[in-house]
Amino acid sequence: MSVSWETLELHTAQPFGIARWTHSVYPRTIVTFTQDGIVGRGEAAPNAFYGETHGTVEAVLPLLAEALTDPWDWDGLRAGLTARMPHDHPSVKCALEMAALEWCAVSVGLPVWKLLGLSPAPLPRSSYTVSLADIPDMRRQAREAVAAGHTVLKVKLGTERDTAILEALREEAPKVALRVDANAAWTRPQAKRMLGVLDAARVELLEQPLAADDLAGHAELRRLSRVPLVADESLHHVRDVIALAEAFDGVNLKLAKLGGPLQALAALRLARAHGLSVMIGCMIESSLGISAAAHLAGLCDWADLDGALLLADDPFTGLEWTAGELARPQGVGWGVTRG
Numbered sequence: 001m002s003v004s005w006e007t008l009e010l011h012t013a014q015p016f017g018i019a020r021w022t023h024s025v026y027p028r029t030i031v032t033f034t035q036d037g038i039v040g041r042g043e044a045a046p047n048a049f050y051g052e053t054h055g056t057v058e059a060v061l062p063l064l065a066e067a068l069t070d071p072w073d074w075d076g077l078r079a080g081l082t083a084r085m086p087h088d089h090p091s092v093k094c095a096l097e098m099a100a101l102e103w104c105a106v107s108v109g110l111p112v113w114k115l116l117g118l119s120p121a122p123l124p125r126s127s128y129t130v131s132l133a134d135i136p137d138m139r140r141q142a143r144e145a146v147a148a149g150h151t152v153l154k155v156k157l158g159t160e161r162d163t164a165i166l167e168a169l170r171e172e173a174p175k176v177a178l179r180v181d182a183n184a185a186w187t188r189p190q191a192k193r194m195l196g197v198l199d200a201a202r203v204e205l206l207e208q209p210l211a212a213d214d215l216a217g218h219a220e221l222r223r224l225s226r227v228p229l230v231a232d233e234s235l236h237h238v239r240d241v242i243a244l245a246e247a248f249d250g251v252n253l254k255l256a257k258l259g260g261p262l263q264a265l266a267a268l269r270l271a272r273a274h275g276l277s278v279m280i281g282c283m284i285e286s287s288l289g290i291s292a293a294a295h296l297a298g299l300c301d302w303a304d305l306d307g308a309l310l311l312a313d314d315p316f317t318g319l320e321w322t323a324g325e326l327a328r329p330q331g332v333g334w335g336v337t338r339g
């Protein structure tokens with residue numbers, strides 16, 4: 001039995017900008033669990049907003065990997081990870097949980113979604129992200145996405161020129177479903193001013209307009225908004241879901257911030273119990289991480305799983321995209337192959 005890992009430098013085809021930053025290089029750590037000749041794999045996609053970098057991933061992996069001994073003991077793995085690092089390093093925990101689940105699925109010859117008894121329902125159409133840049137470049141991104149068959153665009157906002165951006169994109173892509181993600185960058189007055197602009201642009205949903213800890217602000221905005229509000233940065237842990245039910249209409253679940261597929265499933269159940277809609281989201285990550293999220297997508301209302309589509313050098317193959325529509329992953333385990 002062994003756990004090993006390798007950090008790969010992945011590159012987006014174009015610089016990827018949101019309100020907080022713009023990057024082109026994304027180090028991602030692939031974790032491999034091997035026992036009895038069977039291999040299970042997971043991906044750590046760290047995000048600085050949640051306190052992680054590739055440096056912290058590599059620093060804590062030797063300690064957290066000790067928790068993965070019996071791949072079938074999922075509760076024991078979770079307890080071991082929590083005992084070693086109670087709150088932090090969710091992307092590392094995600095990678096280890098993914099590796100355990102794939103090992104089990106491969107050992108019984110099943111896709112992970114069947115191992116977990118998940119819905120075989122079709123996946124909701126994924127959005128494709130128009131990243132923050134100057135307006136001509138954002139227009140170009142939207143034009144190219146539409147030409148590639150995407151029918152749902154998610155626009156990154158969080159600037160003083162958001163109204164002009166949204167009007168330009170609606171003009172460029174009049175028929176697509178348009179979602180907006182402000183990445184926690186708006187002030188309360190700015191968000192209130194934007195509500196009319198969102199309506200005029202027929203925006204389908206608004207993700208994380210205000211600061212992550214401003215639940216009162218989001219609750220107030222929700223009362224004024226005809227567009228559903230979806231929490232992303234405000235949701236770090238499964239337990240956060242309960243407090244978010246008053247302030248938001250939905251939650252964006254990402255495996256890398258919640259600590260793995262089983263944690264995301266727990267958050268999903270809690271969200272449904274509290275009447276919340278559910279989006280399955282992702283970081284910029286390879287098709288390995290995207291496949292794990294796609295396994296849960298049939299249970300969700302919205303999908304935002306374009307992370308690997310934005311890469312120039314995705315090291316995994318096996319996911320099937322047709323005009324922006326992601327097919328349920330096929331094949332044993334996570335259903336993706338390196339190389």
Ligand SMILES: [Mg+2]
Binds near residue numbers: 207232
């Ligand atoms: Mg977001």
